[in-house]
Amino acid sequence: MRSHDPETMSTTPLESFPPVDAWDDWMEYDAALWPRKVERKYMLVPTTCFNCEAACGLIAYVDKATMQVQRLEGNPHHPGSRGRTCAKGPATINQINDPQRILYPLKRVGPRGSGRFERTTWDEVLDTLARRIRQALLDGRRNEIMYHVGRPGEDGFMLRVLQSWGVDAHNSHTNVCSSAARLGYALWSGADRPSPDHEHAKFILLLSSHLETGHYFNPHAQRIVEGQARGARMCVIDVRLSNTASRADFWLAPWPGTEAMLLLSFVHVILKENLFNRDFLEQWVNWREFLAVKRPGAAPSFDGFLQELRAHYAFATPEAAEAECGVPAATIREVARAVGQAGTGLATHVWRNAASGNLGGWQVARCLQLLVVLTGSVGTRGGTNLNTDNKFVPAPFLKPAPQNVWNELLYPLEYPLAHHELSFLLPHFLLEGRGRLAVYFTRVYNPVWTNPDGLVWERALLDESLIGLHVALTPVWSETAQYADYVLPMGNAAERHDLMSHETHAARWISFRQPVLRVAHERAGNPTDLTWETNPGEVWEEDEFWIELSWRIDPDGALGIRKHYESPYRAGRKITIDEYYRWIFEHSVPGLPEQASRQGLTPLQYMRRFGAFLVEENAYESYLTELPANRLDGSTTGTDGTIDLDGTPIGVMAGGRPCRGFETPSRRLEFYSRTLVDWGWPQDALPGYIESHIHRARLDRDKGEYVLIPTFRLPTLIHTRSANAKWLYELSNCNPVWIHPEDAKRLGVETADLIRVNTRIGHFVNKVWVTEGVRPGVLACSHHLGRWRLFDTGGTDRWASVRVIREETSPGTVRFRRVEGIRPFRSADPDTARIWWTDGGVHQNLTFPVQPDPVSGMHCWHQSVTVARAGPDDHYGDVVVDTSKSMEVYREWLALARPAPGPGGLRRPLWLARVNRPAAETFYVGSAVRTNPLIDGR
């Protein structure tokens, strides 16, 4: 693989890809007219995929005759994806041409949830929203505004908008996704994600399915394949035989929830056989802090620490792990030795998998990272870097001050260490009377379908006393949008601007998403003022929507908002989207102005032309970065090498140099977490094993009790956002329950027979797929499918959803029953008349109660269920929920939490990251919070 070539700006050897100097006028013969050779001329315009979090580069082929997008391919100039895509990238063309997409702003005309909407104007929408938001700000009701995002698809624009309004209003989906793993990582180093250097690894250890669907799927998958081609061996720990596991040297399928124990048994072997990196541990781990507690009064010695370490993990023998996890001790030893012998070349990753399924799942990430630390593979070539070192977020002009208000609907006192907002508990909080919302934006977010306990969401969304105005920003209909007051169409990947960066490998890059037709019109000499003018219908792009809305909230600047939307190039005038990104590219991206100039382009022209920029290659071991001399003024260095300034560690002496270290209180890697001790979890201060809520001991298989793994992804779908891509639904349109042959025999079922799966609050009826690819006693069902709609028209795309009837079969018990499967239908797209699939799969999440982990706040997805053959009254696809039970389960889990305040009266440790971090004073419980921006004198 050729690396980034500064002359050609190519990052791949895709020599057959059209050269960039031909991108304004590229000829191809029309394939549909073959064998006639009919020429078609294209403009090639780069953008960024918006179909998963990986931000791969795409190139749109814009037909110069029709000025329409013909197809999308990978962008070879993108440093992360290097010209490759998965199936979902090119399927963006389906999303552009979806005949069922929302083209105009819609306003509800019937009761909420009635499905009755009419077209309205953007002016009416913007004026209504501006008036309501302005009034809430003036009334001091700042916590009544909330922006709830599913897939962000951008880095920082929206956070800036919310801070410019002075509100603590950002809510995310992260606590149903990754916050457990994030907390586990953050406690070690301050960085909340790993960035494995798969390409150069000697050993790859995955708790994920990276070759098919894992986090940063396509960019990681291609580098794993390259690493394997260079001789790396790979171990996949997954209860399910994923496609990735099938390509691994070792597939370990522990009993669900025991993964941390399995990892600790590797630790045990590595310690016992002296396979660890002594120098790295001694230099970079906060072992002295641990010893001070373990051996108070004794002089700290590293050998003493090793003694304690071995003693602490003495319990995790391979034999003990075999008994607990069900993985043979001999295999454990073999993998542990391979891990230890990888030297500093151990690349690892966990994102969702066991971390997001289990009570205490955050400890899985702590234990996995312990292996990286033991081998000294932190930030090394072939090792596992910190995400913060492989991601680049350039600053925009005029950063707003942090908001001086704290919203307890987002970060309640019960969860002081939660890594992200307690997003999936929002309706429970509202129904408990903890607050209300005047204006609630959902954006690319479908909680009724995606989150557990969707009927509690439905209840809150229907209640206008709890949610005054619900605005759904979405390219497509969803189960949640039907409960909105306004449904506002937003652009797909080829119809909007965004800036993104991700830790796909040992480098830092940015990727520019752009509205390709707007760019094509500009290249053709017909520039437009706003993106919606070249988008289908009146589909807006969000950047321009938020600029316009902010302008109308504060037309005269008295609230201190307007100045953030005034052009940095034209005093007092409203900023244009070109100016917003022009400023960033000119001022905040090192090396870009110079690179652009070498090509005879301005920085903005460069990004419009190439779509991506490599900021730094070979980004390794940034913790060794030397502190600048002025930072050391007045500092002292302790005998252990810690550099202190005014009593706060700011770095560590290493190799005679003052190094930056890690973003932790000790500036070292925190094996011992003082934070967990101080905040009520002393027993979990070290990487350890917490028994899951679905531990084997809690299940009785003779009574038909099983563990349900409901989290796995399919490579071709994207949670709830791919329903507008017909090709993807043609590929994947059912989600049977995986069941082991032993269990199938016990239940008396064969593949395609129906079973009823009972959870704490309801049940669903689905088909089974009998396979040895899952452990006995465990069921697995992909969460992507089972889209439904209540109406014939409107609601989720008809090629992806089944029509259901929602009935209350007894007080508090709601049943969704399908009345019509997926069928062909007539539309502007002739393909819709050719639809051959009928199924659509079965929805599970409605039947899951909320199960918030008391430390990380993560919803623990795995379910303890009972299973039986379907009865005579069960129909395929039935979903039944007892709504009276769901609040009961919520309160049980809530009772596990250990609320703030912590030390010093804090709501949350000051050193831990927080989304859209408010002012420091708000971190203190009971701090006086000023609530009116006019009074605040902003």
Ligand code: SF4
């Ligand atoms: S991996 Fe994600 S970002 Fe990349 S092409 Fe596929 S869906 Fe798009």
